[in-house]
Amino acid sequence: MPDDKPAPVWSDYAAVLFDLDGVVTPTAEVHMRAWGVMFNAFLASRDQDLAPYTDDDYFAYVDGKPRYDGVRDFLASRGLSLPDGEPADNPALETVCGLGNRKNLAFNEVLARDGVTAYPGSIDLLNHLAAIRMPLAVVSSSANAPSVLAAAGLSDRFLTVVDGRVAADLGLPGKPAPDTFLHAAEVLGATAATSVVIEDAVSGVRAGAAGDFALVIGVDRGAGSQILLDAGADLVVPDLQELVP
Template sequence: MSPDEVRWRDYQAVLFDLDGVITPTAIVHMRAWAEMFADFLGAHAPQAAPYTDADYYAHVDGKPRYDGVRDFLASRGITLPEGSPADPPEAETVCGLGNRKNDAFNAVLARDGVSAYPGSVLLLDHLATLGLPLAVVSSSVNAPAVLDSAGLLDRFGCVVSGAVAAEQHLPGKPAPDTFEYAARQLGAVPATSVVLEDATSGVRAGAAGDFALVVGVDRGVGRDALADAGADVVVDDLAELAPTAPATPVGGAA
């Protein structure tokens, strides 16, 4: 399917990933992960292969924070105690490392703020004219703070963050459960809902949930990787999915 074949009126809900889809916070996450893992490996496993951006896409991108820690460490043959989410950032546990990364992310967000991709705002504006209910489904516990910083929090009827997933005991991406939960919160079902994702784990979640349409947004993963993961259409920017002319609101003249 090509971007110009997407007909938004055919759907009842639109579910967005956040980082890399609406806001360019992925680069902030990447830097925070890189700093945390570089420090950890340097102190505890200097013989291991260094962390690279390729590791972010292979082991971390789109996953719940502790899953990303666990998966990366496994790729280096390192096992740590699981710990608990209450672990302090200095704890040498899976949760401690995840919390250490989260502190670094929050420091950058508070200092620099974040702005949405212009093309993503263009699509949000178009969907607002159609009256489609929208949700954000993000593995990050910081999703509400990021949306608030970008001035977009009030655009979404539902925000399923990593914290909500934990409260509801929902497995993270690539399982489809968080997207399915968001669709239900909006009064829709997967068969009538659209998923927009930039991570292969998120695209796989959409495909596993049999959503009506899964859009891959290529912010660096690669078009082929997104298509192979199950994306029905791949774009470089969400502006490709917004018409050039204003849409007629639902209930208006055809």
């Protein structure tokens, strides 16, 4: 077991809360490509000498956050700011919401064209947790979580999905605030003290730590094991297969 920590004894817990992109499905790669296409086209259109968007920017400013927060934080890293606009903004508009919606179009085009297959190790863990009747939730900053789950054939695996749309409807702040995880645990009849958070993003790990969850597991899909530990993960693994008894 990485980091010399024992694997969890799953029966010790009352609920498991999964991030989706990069934890259950490899859609983080689709998100990364969609952000890169959108941001680099935007930067190229500016009459300024600006460093291009890279994968490092994804992990530093975008990964795991609500979409519009990711736009704001990346723009700030380049000394830029735009009007917020409205969530209904046309993707052609140069507002925070317009750029976020432009990225979302690119993501959905790739998802519709290529589909998505869950990580085999994640399926193995989901199967084990189903066998012991563990209540499960997806907690994702993405508004696309239901369509990703449907594309992966996993919609029936989770009792609740707390995604970006649910968070907005309920007025819950996104990760790294713990509120979406806390809400999911409550829906499952659990508490932070009896629930496990599984995350691949620094912002999500910080959310789990801030909520004082019983166990916060980081999945290192590129953020870096030590970075996830420093953010508050109790344990970091390269794949969820490591957590199957």
